[in-house]
Amino acid sequence: MNPYFIEYSIIGIAGLIFGVALERGRMCFVLATNNIFTAGDTKILEGILWAFGISVLAFGIVESLGIIPVHAAIQGVFPMGWYDLVGALLFGFGIGICGACMSGLIFRAASGFTQNWMQLFGILAGTIFFAFIIFPMTNFLYWILHTIPWLSIKPGISDYIPHEWFGDAAWGPFVVALIFGGFFLILGLYLTKRRFKKISNERGENYKEPIITWNMLKFKEPYSPRLGGLLFAVVAIIVLFASYYTVHKAAYLGVTTPYGSFDTYILAPFINLYNVVGPYKASFLPKISSNWFQIVPVAIPMTFLVICTFAGATITAILGGEFKWRVPRRKMMFVQNFAGGILTGVGARIALGCNIGTLWSGFLMFSWAGVLFLPTLVLGMYLALKFQELVW
Amino acid sequence: MAKKKNHNWCGISFIAAYGLFTIYASSILSYLNNGKEIGKLSGTAISGIKQSFILFGFIFIGIAIVLFLREYIFKSGIKEAGDTESGVAPHYFKK
Numbered sequence: 251m252n253p254y255f256i257e258y259s260i261i262g263i264a265g266l267i268f269g270v271a272l273e274r275g276r277m278c279f280v281l282a283t284n285n286i287f288t289a290g291d292t293k294i295l296e297g298i299l300w301a302f303g304i305s306v307l308a309f310g311i312v313e314s315l316g317i318i319p320v321h322a323a324i325q326g327v328f329p330m331g332w333y334d335l336v337g338a339l340l341f342g343f344g345i346g347i348c349g350a351c352m353s354g355l356i357f358r359a360a361s362g363f364t365q366n367w368m369q370l371f372g373i374l375a376g377t378i379f380f381a382f383i384i385f386p387m388t389n390f391l392y393w394i395l396h397t398i399p400w401l402s403i404k405p406g407i408s409d410y411i412p413h414e415w416f417g418d419a420a421w422g423p424f425v426v427a428l429i430f431g432g433f434f435l436i437l438g439l440y441l442t443k444r445r446f447k448k449i450s451n452e453r454g455e456n457y458k459e460p461i462i463t464w465n466m467l468k469f470k471e472p473y474s475p476r477l478g479g480l481l482f483a484v485v486a487i488i489v490l491f492a493s494y495y496t497v498h499k500a501a502y503l504g505v506t507t508p509y510g511s512f513d514t515y516i517l518a519p520f521i522n523l524y525n526v527v528g529p530y531k532a533s534f535l536p537k538i539s540s541n542w543f544q545i546v547p548v549a550i551p552m553t554f555l556v557i558c559t560f561a562g563a564t565i566t567a568i569l570g571g572e573f574k575w576r577v578p579r580r581k582m583m584f585v586q587n588f589a590g591g592i593l594t595g596v597g598a599r600i601a602l603g604c605n606i607g608t609l610w611s612g613f614l615m616f617s618w619a620g621v622l623f624l625p626t627l628v629l630g631m632y633l634a635l636k637f638q639e640l641v642w
Numbered sequence: 643m644a645k646k647k648n649h650n651w652c653g654i655s656f657i658a659a660y661g662l663f664t665i666y667a668s669s670i671l672s673y674l675n676n677g678k679e680i681g682k683l684s685g686t687a688i689s690g691i692k693q694s695f696i697l698f699g700f701i702f703i704g705i706a707i708v709l710f711l712r713e714y715i716f717k718s719g720i721k722e723a724g725d726t727e728s729g730v731a732p733h734y735f736k737k
Contacts, residue, residue, distance in 0.1 A: 252686060252689060252690035252693060253686075253690065254686060254687045254689070254690025254691050254694070255689075255690035255691075255693045255694050256690075257690070258690065258691055258694035258695070259694045259697065259698070262694060262697075262698045360656070362649060362652060362653065497687075514674060515663070515666070515667045515670060515674075518670045518673065518674060522673070522674060522677075524674055524675075524677070524678055525677045525678075544678070544679070544680060545680045545681060546681055547675075547678075547681035547682070547683055548671055548674040548675045548678065548681075548683060548688075549667075549671055549683070549691050554691075554694065554695065554698070557660060557663070557664055557667075557698075558698060560656075560660055561657055561660045561661075561702050561705075564653050564656045564657050564660070565657060565705060565709070567653060568650050568653045568654065568657075568709055573649060573650055573652070573653035574649050575649040575652050
């Protein structure tokens with residue numbers, strides 16, 4: 251059987267699970283951050299920390315035991331650089347303006363939130379703007395390789411933290427996973443315990459939330475964010491195994507590059523964006539001219555995952571009785587979300603990914619990309635929150 | 643019968659649209675892949691990807707049909723749509 255058919259089919263199933271986890275678990279980085287800044291509520295953040303902690307620990311174990319060899323795992327590693335800081339700031343501001351990160355966008359758009367569809371259209375437009383204007387005119391690939399030496403791409407395994415710290419030691423990935431994943435998981439558990447204690451004191455009774463109940467499985471109530479986080483981790487592991495054991499190349503989760511694919515698919519009847527030659531040339535790649543689409547394949551596993559994620563989220567929104575075509579009261583929200591979407595799309599392209607592809611998968615790849623992406627992402631979201639308070 | 647206050651017809655249309663989009667995408671992969679220099683996929687890859695796109699396209703359409711039957715034949719989906727705790731609800735009308 252065709253290995254790519256098997257890979258994409260398994261990843262399609264993973265995408266459906268991912269959609270369920272997003273929609274039922276309300277997994278959104280912006281929602282998590284806004285809840286902390288505005289109400290001191292950590293519920294959603296706990297789920298995200300569970301997702302990060304469990305998946306990073308699992309990847310460390312898998313790589314240390316040699317189940318997925320290091321040479322295969324590093325094939326998909328995103329290199330870190332200054333562009334993570336700059337792109338994450340722009341990206342964070344964009345998603346903050348829209349009120350939804352890449353995961354939040356999917357489950358809200360799939361549940362009928364019209365403003366998030368507008369955000370998606372903004373991202374599609376932003377990706378084209380980056381691809382045909384910023385990418386060639388700034389000679390983008392040259393600058394990510396040749397500026398700020400300590401923040402530039404290091405070839406191959408040099409950007410892999412276990413190798414950087416422990417050389418070729420087999421236990422290296424596990425120790426790094428223990429440090430990063432352990433931190434996320436312990437922080438998540440601590441925040442959960444603290445929240446339960448706070449609610450218990452307010453109510454005068456011992457308060458606890460089950461991770462899973464029958465009503466959750468029957469879609470009668472939302473998932474606890476911790477169950478959503480657990481499913482997140484499961485999806486990341488399925489994608490890694492499916493890709494390695496079929497086409498022998500490790501794949502990591504990502505969302506924004508697939509939006510570039512959607513651009514090309516939608517416009518295919520009119521123009522083939524992969525072959526368009528613009529007026530500007532990227533000197534780093536003399537053989538091809540001028541647009542970002544030319545350096546990405548026509549389909550990557552994550553393209554398919556994102557389509558299936560939308561489907562999974564819509565299916566559970568219907569089964570959970572929560573699908574509704576929701577139109578914002580203020581029509582200006584459409585403009586705001588479209589503009590925010592453009593910033594989101596451009597920021598994600600500058601950072602070589604989003605809060606899924608560069609932040610989460612950055613940690614899963616044991617690259618510094620995730621570490622660099624995080625602080626300016628939070629700063630961008632915070633600035634967007636303050637900006638909206640000023641404007642509205 | 644209680645007045646229908648959800649928009650499941652729209653969600654079901656979405657799922658069918660995802661299926662149609664996936665099938666459509668499968669039909670243009672070879673065309674888009676032609677002429678690529680960087681990231682060009684092999685014939686085997688394009689063939690396998692197309693097969694899975696088509697398979698899932700039909701699965702989504704099948705799911706949309708099942709949900710349509712649930713909604714309009716068995717009438718089990720007819721109820722008020724709940725809020726999603728999405729954090730953006732204040733921006734929206736509540737009918």
